[in-house]
Amino acid sequence: xxxxxxxxxxxxxxxxxxxxxxxxxxxxxxxxxxxxxxxxxxxxxxxxxxxxxxxxxxxxxxxxxxxxxxxxxxxxxxxxxxxxxxxxxxxxxxxxxxxxxxxxxxxxxxxxxxxxxxxxxxxxxxxxxxxxxxxxxxxxxxxxxxxxxxxxxxxxxxxxxxxxxxxxxxxxxxxxxxxxxxxxxxxxxxxxxxxxxxxxxxxxxxxxxxxxxxxxxxxxxxxxxxxxxxxxxxxxxxxxxxxxxxxxxxxxxxxxxxxxxxxxxxxxxxxxxxxxxxxxxxxxxxxxxxxxxxxxxxxxx
Amino acid sequence: xxxxxxxxxxxxxxxxxxxxxxxxxxxxxxxxxxxxxxxxxxxxxxxxxxxxxxxxxxxxxxxxxxxxxxxxxxxxxxxxxxxxxxxxxxxxxxxxxxxxxxxxxxxxxxxxxxxxxxxxxxxxxxxxxxxxxxxxxxxxxxxxxxxxxxxxxxxxxxxxxxxxxxxxxxxxxxxxxxxxxxxxxxxxxxxxxxxxxxxxxxxxxxxxxxxxxxxxxxxxxxxxxxxxxxxxxxxxxxxxxxxxxxxxxxxxxxxxxxxxxxxxxxxxxxxxxxxxxxxxxxxxxxxxxxxxxxxxxxxxxxxxxxxxxxxxxxxxxxxxxxxxxxxxxxxx
Numbered sequence: 001x002x003x004x005x006x007x008x009x010x011x012x013x014x015x016x017x018x019x020x021x022x023x024x025x026x027x028x029x030x031x032x033x034x035x036x037x038x039x040x041x042x043x044x045x046x047x048x049x050x051x052x053x054x055x056x057x058x059x060x061x062x063x064x065x066x067x068x069x070x071x072x073x074x075x076x077x078x079x080x081x082x083x084x085x086x087x088x089x090x091x092x093x094x095x096x097x098x099x100x101x102x103x104x105x106x107x108x109x110x111x112x113x114x115x116x117x118x119x120x121x122x123x124x125x126x127x128x129x130x131x132x133x134x135x136x137x138x139x140x141x142x143x144x145x146x147x148x149x150x151x152x153x154x155x156x157x158x159x160x161x162x163x164x165x166x167x168x169x170x171x172x173x174x175x176x177x178x179x180x181x182x183x184x185x186x187x188x189x190x191x192x193x194x195x196x197x198x199x200x201x202x203x204x205x206x207x208x209x210x211x212x213x214x215x216x217x218x219x220x221x222x223x224x225x226x227x228x229x230x231x232x233x234x235x236x237x238x239x240x241x242x243x244x245x246x247x248x249x250x251x252x253x254x255x256x257x258x259x260x261x262x263x264x265x266x267x268x269x270x271x272x273x274x275x276x277x278x279x280x281x282x283x284x285x286x287x288x289x290x291x292x293x294x295x296x297x298x299x300x301x
Numbered sequence: 302x303x304x305x306x307x308x309x310x311x312x313x314x315x316x317x318x319x320x321x322x323x324x325x326x327x328x329x330x331x332x333x334x335x336x337x338x339x340x341x342x343x344x345x346x347x348x349x350x351x352x353x354x355x356x357x358x359x360x361x362x363x364x365x366x367x368x369x370x371x372x373x374x375x376x377x378x379x380x381x382x383x384x385x386x387x388x389x390x391x392x393x394x395x396x397x398x399x400x401x402x403x404x405x406x407x408x409x410x411x412x413x414x415x416x417x418x419x420x421x422x423x424x425x426x427x428x429x430x431x432x433x434x435x436x437x438x439x440x441x442x443x444x445x446x447x448x449x450x451x452x453x454x455x456x457x458x459x460x461x462x463x464x465x466x467x468x469x470x471x472x473x474x475x476x477x478x479x480x481x482x483x484x485x486x487x488x489x490x491x492x493x494x495x496x497x498x499x500x501x502x503x504x505x506x507x508x509x510x511x512x513x514x515x516x517x518x519x520x521x522x523x524x525x526x527x528x529x530x531x532x533x534x535x536x537x538x539x540x541x542x543x544x545x546x547x548x549x550x551x552x553x554x555x556x557x558x559x560x561x562x563x564x565x566x567x568x569x570x571x572x573x574x575x576x577x578x579x580x581x582x583x584x585x586x587x588x589x590x591x592x593x594x595x596x597x598x599x600x601x602x603x604x605x606x607x608x609x610x611x612x613x614x615x616x617x618x619x620x621x622x623x624x625x626x627x628x629x630x631x632x633x
Contacts, residue, residue, distance in 0.1 A: 070476075071420075071422060071444065071473055071476075072422060072423045072425075072426070073422050073423060073444065073445055073446075073449050074423075074449060074452070075452055075456070077423070078423060078424070078425055081425075096422075096423070096426060097419075097421060097425070097426035097429045097430075098423050098424075098425035098426045098429075100429060101425045101426065101428050101429040101432075102425060104429075115420075115476055117369050117396075117397070117398075117420075117475060117476075117489065118398075119369035119370060119371050119397060119399070119489070119490075120369075120370050120371060120372050120375055120397070120399045121372065121399070122370075122375075122398075122399030122400075122402055122403060123397060123398040123399035123402075124399075125399075125402075126398050126399065126402050126433065127398065130429075139478060140478040140481045140482075140487055140489065140490060141371070141490070144373075145371050145372065145373070148371070148372035148373060149372055151372075152372050172478075172482070174477070174478045174479050174482050175472040175473070175476060175477040175478065175479050176444075176472060176473045176476050176477075177444065177471050177472045177473065177548075178443075178444035178445070178446070178471070178473075178626075178627035178632075178633045179471055179548075179549075179627070179632065179633050180633065181540075181547065181548060184547070185540045185541045185543070185547065186541065189630070189631055189633070190630070190633040191630055191633075204540060204541060205540070206538050206539070206540045206547055207538060207539045207540075208517060208518040208519075208536075208538055208539070209518055209521055209537065209538070209539060209544060210518045211539070212517060212518070214517065214538065215479075215538075217540065217547070222472070222479060222548070224482060282485070283481070283482075286485070287485050288481065288482060288483055288484055288485040288515060289478065289481060289482035289483075289485075290482055290483060290517075
């Protein structure tokens with residue numbers, strides 16, 4: 001089982017990002033996604049700098065993949081996307097159909113990320129024919145659904161030509177809007193947001209009036225309040241043909257989580273294993289995403 | 302510009318047709334469409350009746366098969382597409398790439414519209430659906446500003462349909478899982494947001510009311526205050542030390558004042574939301590929009606909104622207030 005690191009969903013300063021990825025180069029992740037996927041106003045790193053950073057990561061022996069913006073509304077955003085797709089060496093994670101279309105046009109392989117709705121094997125096949133070589137399983141679907149899709153893909157004869165990746169740790173991306181919720185919380189219009197997202201490097205918590213942790217606001221994105229952790233499902237994932245478990249950064253120091261995952265996947269007992277039941281995992285069991293389902297936690301992969 | 306109106310049942314369909322709809326969109330009676338509510342939608346027989354009623358009056362019928370098919374229910378979606386083809390409907394509105402592929406391959410004569418649930422917000426995304434499935438029209442998500450709609454109208458390979466009036470989804474449609482995070486069911490998977498089966502209304506000791514979704518507190522209403530349906534994005538929550546409508550207020554989208562500009566941009570159709578609404582609601586809203594669109598055609602240079610239209614639409618709106626939504630940058 002490979003481990004990937006999803007792109008940073010939050011707005012961090014350029015220096016923080018550079019230090020973060022320097023640290024990652026020595027950690028046991030196989031694939032690193034990077035780029036701005038949430039808001040086109042976040043320009044601490046230019047597209048050229050993201051590409052450069054990706055090249056550095058690739059030199060450290062990891063696969064670097066450039067993540068594209070999730071909600072593309074303006075012509076200028078398509079221009080940025082074109083630059084990403086024309087980087088010349090790295091794959092692109094398509095978080096909008098526009099990216100899938102551009103990569104197809106160039107005859108280049110791509111990853112279908114969060115925001116591309118793949119709910120059945122027929123959809124998977126269409127995208128595979130477009131050049132998709134890897135897909136991220138949608139967060140709101142269950143293990144049973146994943147098993148069904150992979151079985152159908154097997155029957156259709158292309159299952160071994162695509163890699164399957166499951167978001168296994170982090171806040172779940174639940175919605176995108178035209179509206180910026182972080183700016184709204186500060187009574188700022190989106191066009192004059194003062195880059196307020198920088199004040200919330202781990203997102204802005206939204207709770208109910210009973211103080212229940214519900215969502216995490218991240219600019220135009222709404223994420224789950226709780227962190228989802230599917231580490232205890234590693235064996236089940238392995239058995240059904242999942243290739244990659246993805247960790248999404250929740251904070252600037254992900255070393256413990258990444259090492260914990262790697263150790264657990266290598267059969268060692270770690271604190272990560274024992275702590276897993278403190279996180280939400282409902283979607284995997286076909287229940288509300290916020291639910292905590294107790295798992296048998298057979299972890300030896 | 303075509304006026305596309307909602308119908309959740311035969312009386313609503315008649316109301317839409319009788320009040321001037323150019324086209325009416327309906328869904329079948331299961332989770333293949335994004336208004337999968339108890340008692341709503343059309344079975345085979347009712348769909349035939351609807352078609353007859355509309356065709357006799359030169360009104361087009363569209364069928365929405367616009368949720369996302371999971372493997373366990375795949376045959377329900379292909380059956381719905383087959384039924385729409387058998388009925389020779391004027392358009393099939395779909396979002397799922399697999400469903401669109403099935404429709405294009407099996408029924409090449411079917412006129413395909415891309416549902417708002419496909420979340421296609423730019424020309425390149427529209428190109429993907431045009432190249433692969435030959436869609437002829439796309440319904441735009443309610444996330445674009447008016448200048449963005451203008452640019453897209455210039456670049457789009459297909460005719461565009463935009464929302465004119467009704468409940469306002471503030472998230473990019475098809476990419477919102479808030480409902481399933483709380484209840485296990487979402488528009489994508491089940492065809493409903495904040496499903497009624499998960500809703501609890503609870504009286505409080507001080508005479509107020511609390512609304513909950515699968516146990517999660519969505520809103521608290523003081524005694525005597527109007528309590529709306531607890532659609533979760535319209536609840537009141539705590540953020541940064543404040544309690545309020547952190548995501549959106551209960552309000553409806555109303556773009557009547559944008560009509561002349563939308564016409565000028567060459568937008569092909571205006572969609573009215575509300576298959577879950579009553580026949581009386583449909584009649585009122587469609588009546589106003591028909592009058593407005595006729596007035597616009599007759600005198601495009603001097604279009605003015607009649608106060609009576611605004612009054613009717615405000616009364617039909619959530620929380621009795623309307624907004625231009627994302628079309629207007631300050632809203633964003």
